[in-house]
Amino acid sequence: MRILLLNQCFHPDHVATAQHLTDLADELVKDGHRVTVVAASRGYDDPDVRYPVREMWRGIDIRRIWTPGLGKKAKWRRLLDFGIFWANATRILLFLPRQDVTVCLTSPPLISTLGTVMARLKGGAVVPWVMDLNPDEAVAAGWLKAGGLAERALTFVQNWSFRRASRIIALDRFMADRIAAKGVRSEVIHTDAPWSHDQAIQYEVAAREAFRAEHGLTGKFVVMYSGNHSPCHPLDAVLAAAEQLKGEERLHFLFVGGGSEFKKVQAFAQAQALKNITCLPYQPMEKLSGSLSAADLHLVVMGDPFVGMVHPCKIYNILTLGIPFLFIGPDQSHGADLARRLNDPAHGRVARNGDVPAIVQQIREAMELGPRPVNTAARELGAEFSHSVLCPKLVGVIEQAAAGH
Structure with a gap:
């Protein structure tokens, strides 16, 4: 199968989502799938760090997106970075071949919506892997006003995307309940925690x-x-x-x-x-x-x-x-x-x-x-939360999503 992984961060970045997505990509390649990753060309925590725009690494085709790397000092900087990521990601995805499954994480916020739009244009299943839940998080943090025009618009877009997903990966029972409350069918939601890095980390x-x-x-x-x-x-x-x-x-x-x-x-x-x-x-x-x-x-x-x-x-x-x-x-x-x-x-x-x-x-x-x-x-x-238990389980969910689409 052709599988696209879409997220702001990927190897060799050290943030948690990059590490987990790298683990997943490795496991998918081992299972014989053709994996493409679309991610940012700058480091998540240090935008001065730059990665190659295009590379083949461990059998994974990595396409990296240019962003200005304005940092996190002000909201407008983050929003502009996010907007340029979205625009450049759209350009890359339009020229990619049809993917059997698109796995979307949640950085930048609501990126699963872009994956859903592309899947509806070209076909294929969409699996949001919800590492954090926005705009809910933005409202809780005080970045967005609850009930305001921006919050209502973003919630509409998020719900539209989630309700069209073949599977949604929630990280715990509390997240699963929040997603279900948005009108997502329970059989679509899979509660799977992000695994430990026990294959690489031990008490020494x-x-x-x-x-x-x-x-x-x-x-x-x-x-x-x-x-x-x-x-x-x-x-x-x-x-x-x-x-x-x-x-x-x-x-x-x-x-x-x-x-x-x-x-x-x-x-x-x-x-x-x-x-x-x-x-x-x-x-x-x-x-x-x-x-x-x-x-x-x-x-x-x-x-x-x-x-x-x-x-x-x-x-x-x-x-x-x-x-x-x-x-x-x-x-x-x-x-x-x-x-x-x-x-x-x-x-x-x-x-x-x-x-x-x-x-x-x-x-x-x-x-x-x-x-x-x-x-x-x-x-x-x-x-119970080891890489060897949970990573293959997620691969199975992704494969089921493609088979059922």
């Missing part, structure tokens, strides 16, 4: 110690937030906790990744002169085992309004490694569901957003217990 003592030594963390109890720093994952309470705990010499907070809120973390640490905070950029896949293994307590954060719109996919790597985590978010959410399933308060901790005293208490308790041995129960739970 030597890599842990080397990473900690490299960044001056030897002998410290490391509390880590790794991944996308966005308004959907509010870190204000975590930063307030770091300020309250600045007198704990053994304790250190490590923020790894990027996103629109990453510079705010850096600015807070500088403004408050907090020496217990270190910020590092996204780590390449070959260093991710050492980076993630370096934590003694991982942080997973979900903003209350964003349940069912975004997904805490970082938690699967954490479970795979067997390292304790603190989930900060609402009780009715996927992260809290997993903590309850683990049923080990010393390993899967929970606190509410904004509850700084509770967050401080949970971190203190974890530090007093000290570094924990790798948790077998956590790793068994994480195995």
